Amino acid sequence: MDTATLADAIDAGRAERLRFEELEYARLTETVAGYPRGSVVLPGGVVIPGYPSIGRVHSLSAGLREQFDGPFWAEEKIDGFNVRILRHEDLLLAFSRGGFVCPFSTDRLPDFIDPALFEAEPDLVLCAEIAGPENPYLEGSPPFVTEDIALYVFDLMRQGRGGFLGQQAKMQLIASHGLPPARVFGRFGPRDVDRLRDLILQLDAEGAEGLVLKGESGGTRAKYVTGCSNVTDIRVCSEQLLDLPPEYFINRLTRLAVFVTEHGRQGDRELERSLGHAFLSGLDRAVERSRARGRVDHRYRCRFRERRNALHFMDHMAATGGHRVRMAPGMPVQQDGYWILEFERVFDRMTGTLATALSGAVQYD
């Protein structure tokens, strides 16, 4: 992107200049020159396109027929956050979906990626999901990441070029460089409804989130989630029932019902119980926090390799999370070779509503 286009976009409020240590870059807050929101403009003008959103199909049988007319690959959809990883000059950087350098992800890259990769492939961009119980953004994590975080590469791009590498080229580069991949379940066609149904039910039983289906030719992509992933989302977020948009819960209930009826699981008492438990366990926890401490919050813990990145992250939270984030005193603290950061996010509406309810006040509705 040339300097004039970027300057105009910044003047028009469609892009924002940012700095991370010595790096000056920009992120797009709206579409500019065909690049979507979340794209990053590096010094010199190279653009890293924003990661595109992937449409969701609700019905497997109808969705395959409707979305694909040729072969596609089925990969695991992982419950984490999306980063784009690249080397710029000597810096190994991870950018968030919104186009910010993520100090946490950037700090941890050397734990998962051998920088020698970029000697061989200097213009490669890895699209990866970071997931695990010690991530600072999400309450939930996949059952197969039991501590800290892990990183899963699921797409590759080249700096300055649009589109993703094809599936074969991607799998070859992942294998030859020993990158950690998202699970690939193979190549399917629009008529393979039964094979994919077996696969999704297996993933459902494992507690996995679902599938991303990627057309072998053309850019067609679609995601399809397991029934259990909806229950899991409700379970990990029900303690913030009043602080998330209500559609968060309403949409997951609707998706769960379509999954249940598509796979003939109506009247499954264990599923019903797990859904009721998903709502009540989080809400019970919220009421108990309110009684015990006068506020409802969620505690996060994550680890950094370098203290300065923990401080960058704390600045970022202070700037974006405002009064809702409380860092524990004395953070970060050193432990087992890492710098540990602990903080809480306060759920304001849960805190206020439960305090009123438990005070004995009346409410008119």
Next chain:
Amino acid sequence: MDTATLADAIDAGRAERLRFEELEYARLTETVAGYPRGSVVLPGGVVIPGYPSIGRVHSLSAGLREQFDGPFWAEEKIDGFNVRILRHEDLLLAFSRGGFVCPFSTDRLPDFIDPALFEAEPDLVLCAEIAGPENPYLEGSPPFVTEDIALYVFDLMRQGRGGFLGQQAKMQLIASHGLPPARVFGRFGPRDVDRLRDLILQLDAEGAEGLVLKGESGGTRAKYVTGCSNVTDIRVCSEQLLDLPPEYFINRLTRLAVFVTEHGRQGDRELERSLGHAFLSGLDRAVERSRARGRVDHRYRCRFRERRNALHFMDHMAATGGHRVRMAPGMPVQQDGYWILEFERVFDRMTGTLATALSGAVQYD
């Protein structure tokens, strides 16, 4: 209310002139001269005040202490709709909460009230709940009304006077005229937390909705609902998950959690199952209707004594329910001495969203 005040209110859009057969009356759409929204102005200017909303306490132990400093009566809260019943000249009329003559309730009054009551007490106004499976407004009904509808008187007023009759006077008039009462569970004090806890748990086990607490002196009133009433509301309404305000469900989940923790029922697997069932049974039904008929709707059936009242009711539905109400062809039909009316309410957003989901289309969220 004098003619000038009413005329001004109508000009200002705070009141509305209405007609029911030969009766010309007005309803207040906002507060006018101290009378609340829903008040009715009869010919001659007598005002029937709107039924006041009653505040809800979420915690029994804190709420009693906070709301009452003297004795109060505990009555059953019934899951139905609220009407004010009176005689004006020769007409026996039932007005809805909003201040409309309800053709359905008005039609059915002679089944429940002996008009001779108004020979002895011409200015009496009965505040009553109409509940049962054959009501035209609500999806749910109390477990103790297994067919048609029933009527329960819970307050008395006098035409043209503010406030309710005291509890003793009310119970005397109800008894001496053989009116059907809402259950009265007795007189309590703010320290009777244990007795009231036993009572609410008994009502919860019966599937009842809860209590209305009415101060013996002064106007203090409060309602407190059972845990199961929240589950029941979710169960009867989950097939219209996307058509009700999401707060309908969110508020009931919050109330349920406060009830559960107050009464030490955390981790109750049967309750968890019934909550999951409440959501999924309605949603499964909605998905099945969508697959089978291309739309999601709820069927109502109610009975009238007089054909002309059924026609009044159909006009009222056509005027207020618009395209969302479909009368069955040939209605009303005569059966067992009544005129039967059957109709459906279509849930537009459920219909649209499920049709899209089941078509295989992708959705970006």
